Amino acid sequence: MPQKPLYATAVEDYVKVIYAHTEWQPEPITTSVLAGRLGLAASSVTEMVKKLGVQGLVDHVPYGAVILTPDGTALALRMVRRHRLIETWLAGQFGYGWHEVHDEAEVLEHALSDRLLDSIDEQLGFPTRDPHGDPIPSRDGRVEQPAAVLLRRIGMGETVRVVRISDRDPALLRRLEAESITLDREFTVESVEPFAVRLRDGRSAVALAHDCLDSVWVGR
CATH class of the missing domain: 1.10.10.10 (Winged helix-like DNA-binding domain superfamily/Winged helix DNA-binding domain)
Known part of the structure; x- marks a missing residue:
């Protein structure tokens, strides 16, 4: 060819x-x-x-x-x-x-x-x-575009499901995978702290740095 x-x-x-x-x-x-x-x-x-x-x-x-x-x-x-x-x-x-x-x-x-x-x-x-x-x-x-918003826009106490993660930064993807932030994971925003947002899925909690919040889209 x-x-x-x-x-x-x-x-x-x-x-x-x-x-x-x-x-x-x-x-x-x-x-x-x-x-x-x-x-x-x-x-x-x-x-x-x-x-x-x-x-x-x-x-x-x-x-x-x-x-x-x-x-x-x-x-x-x-x-x-x-x-x-x-x-x-x-x-x-x-x-x-x-x-x-x-x-x-x-x-x-x-x-x-x-x-x-x-x-x-x-x-x-x-x-x-x-x-x-x-x-x-x-x-x-x-x-078929899923309904989704940036994680940054989610308020404390809301329960959401991960539907999309930006692939622009490979290093960020590795960080999110290490924290088990993957597609379809459901969690509740437990607290918003000065340098991180604390998420809980019923089994465990993870603190996600603020620089990650514009790379994760979630559905309510």
């Missing part, structure tokens, strides 16, 4: 990051934020966004937000589906930790054929979320 051009790979990366930015919060992405997420110079990102606009994948005005068009959203969902299915496959079939799957999926998502990806989906039993709780779009682009 011929190798995909680097330009096409970059387009896929851009639309995926733009989509992911607004998946769990409402603020649209700007070129400066996009540059930070991609680890690229702002000038390079601005030029690429212009090219994406010419291709009909984004709407953007100078110094304004970058917004996906319907065509851009369709491509982004295709790439998000690939990325998250591969993460789920690596974690479930090869024993990768949830802090390890992201970087591997970043490479593989551009290489696997649609046929192989569909076979992986079937083998896994058509999963609807990845190891971090992010929804996996269906083949036709449907997304």
Whole structure:
């Protein structure tokens, strides 16, 4: 199979990051934020966004937000589906930790054929979320988004269930796993202390540092 051009790979990366930015919060992405997420110079990102606009994948005005068009959203969902299915496959079939799957999926998502990806989906039993709780779009682009809020917004005494944990920081994922903060765990906010929030699940308690609270989404 011929190798995909680097330009096409970059387009896929851009639309995926733009989509992911607004998946769990409402603020649209700007070129400066996009540059930070991609680890690229702002000038390079601005030029690429212009090219994406010419291709009909984004709407953007100078110094304004970058917004996906319907065509851009369709491509982004295709790439998000690939990325998250591969993460789920690596974690479930090869024993990768949830802090390890992201970087591997970043490479593989551009290489696997649609046929192989569909076979992986079937083998896994058509999963609807990845190891971090992010929804996996269906083949036709449907997304089942769970109702969730940041743990930071939960008040003392409320009982909640973990539905999503950000995969942006592998070190944070390792910390949360060490404290058994994993998907579907239910707990009650027992107290809010100066440097931590104390959580209890009936069996044990854990003090979760405040810097973790913007990376954990819960359902009431």
